[in-house]
Amino acid sequence: MKMSIDSTVELLNGVAMPRLGLGVWRTQEGEEVERAVGAALQAGYRSIDTASMYGNEAGVGRAVRDSGVPREQVFVTTKVWNDQQGYDNTLRAFEQSAANLGLGHVDLYLIHWPVKGKYKDTYRALEELYEQGRVRAIGVSNFLEHHLEDLMGACRIKPMVNQVEMHPLLTRKKLLMFCRKEGIQLESWRPLMQGNLDLPLLQELSRKYGKTPAQIVIRWHLQLGVVTIPKSVTESRIRENAGVFDFELEPEDMNRIDELNENRRFGADPDNFDF
Ligand SMILES: NC(=O)C1=CN([C@@H]2O[C@H](COP(=O)(O)OP(=O)(O)OC[C@H]3O[C@@H](n4cnc5c(N)ncnc54)[C@H](OP(=O)(O)O)[C@@H]3O)[C@@H](O)[C@H]2O)C=CC1
Numbered sequence: 001m002k003m004s005i006d007s008t009v010e011l012l013n014g015v016a017m018p019r020l021g022l023g024v025w026r027t028q029e030g031e032e033v034e035r036a037v038g039a040a041l042q043a044g045y046r047s048i049d050t051a052s053m054y055g056n057e058a059g060v061g062r063a064v065r066d067s068g069v070p071r072e073q074v075f076v077t078t079k080v081w082n083d084q085q086g087y088d089n090t091l092r093a094f095e096q097s098a099a100n101l102g103l104g105h106v107d108l109y110l111i112h113w114p115v116k117g118k119y120k121d122t123y124r125a126l127e128e129l130y131e132q133g134r135v136r137a138i139g140v141s142n143f144l145e146h147h148l149e150d151l152m153g154a155c156r157i158k159p160m161v162n163q164v165e166m167h168p169l170l171t172r173k174k175l176l177m178f179c180r181k182e183g184i185q186l187e188s189w190r191p192l193m194q195g196n197l198d199l200p201l202l203q204e205l206s207r208k209y210g211k212t213p214a215q216i217v218i219r220w221h222l223q224l225g226v227v228t229i230p231k232s233v234t235e236s237r238i239r240e241n242a243g244v245f246d247f248e249l250e251p252e253d254m255n256r257i258d259e260l261n262e263n264r265r266f267g268a269d270p271d272n273f274d275f
C-alpha cells in the first residue's frame, strides 16, 4: 500500500509544522528573496526557513505579506546568530528579527549553532519568548547528542526541533534515532547537497520512479520522518522540489540511499566551528 505522508508533523507542543519548506540562505534580500518566497507560496509551500545571519528576513516578511496566503497558514522559522547569543542579547536579537519580518509572531525560533558557554543562556531567552507567546515553537540547530543532553539537563521546555546538516552522504542515523526517542523533530539542512545530485544511484532511481534526483532525495528525507528545507531561487526547481507527495520509494531503495552515507559534511562541524 502506498505510504501517504501528511503535509505537516506535530511538534511536542502540538503545533503543526510543514514537512517541506523553502530554505533561503544565499538568497539575496530584495527582489530575489521576494520572488523565491512568492513562487514557493504559489507552488503550495507553507514554510520558509530564514535566519538573522541570512540578511533577508525583511524580504521574506514582505513576500509572505504580499502573497495573499493568510499569515496563520505560513510557518516562518528564523534563528539567533552566534554573535547574538546570551540571554539579553538574544532577547534584543529577537526583537530585531521580529521587526525585520513584520509578521507578528515567529513560528519557530532556533539557536543557530551551539556556541559554547552561551547556548544555555540563549535558550532561556527562547523559553521566555515562548512563554510570552512571541514564538509558537522553539528549538536548536547544529546540536549533536551531547549538546542536546547538556541542554535538556538544564532547560524547562524541551527543544521541539533540531535542524542539522543531513543528506544521503551524511545520514546521521544515531542522531535521528536519538531525536525520535526524545520527541525532538529532526529537520535537515543542505538536503540536496547544494545541488551535487549527480550520483549513479540517484540517476538510476530517477529513471525507475520517473522523478528527478532532487525529488528522490527530498522524498527520502520525508519517508524518514525528517522535515526538510531545500533551497532554490529558480521557479521551476521550486515547483519541482514540491512534487514529492505523489510517489513512494520502496523500502529497499530507501536502504540503498542510506548506504550512500560517507559521513561527509559540506558544512561545519558542530564540535569545531569558529564563526
Ligand atoms: N541551520 C544551519 O546552520 C543551516 C541551515 N540551512 C538552511 O537549509 C537550506 C537548504 O540548504 P542549502 O545549503 O541552501 O542547500 P541545498 O541542499 O538546499 O541546495 C541548494 C542548491 O541546490 C540547487 N537546487 C535546488 N533545487 C534543485 C534541483 N531540483 N535540481 C538541481 N539543483 C537544485 C540550488 O540552486 P538554485 O538556487 O540556483 O536553483 C542551490 O544551489 C538553506 O537555504 C537554509 O535555509 C543551510 C545551511 C546551514
Ligand SMILES: O=C1CO[C@H](CO)[C@@H](O)[C@@H]1O
Residues within 6 Å of the ligand: 025, 051, 112, 266, 267, 268
Ligand atoms: O545557516 C547557515 C548557512 O550555511 C552556512 C555555511 O554552511 C552555515 O554556516 C550557516 O549555519
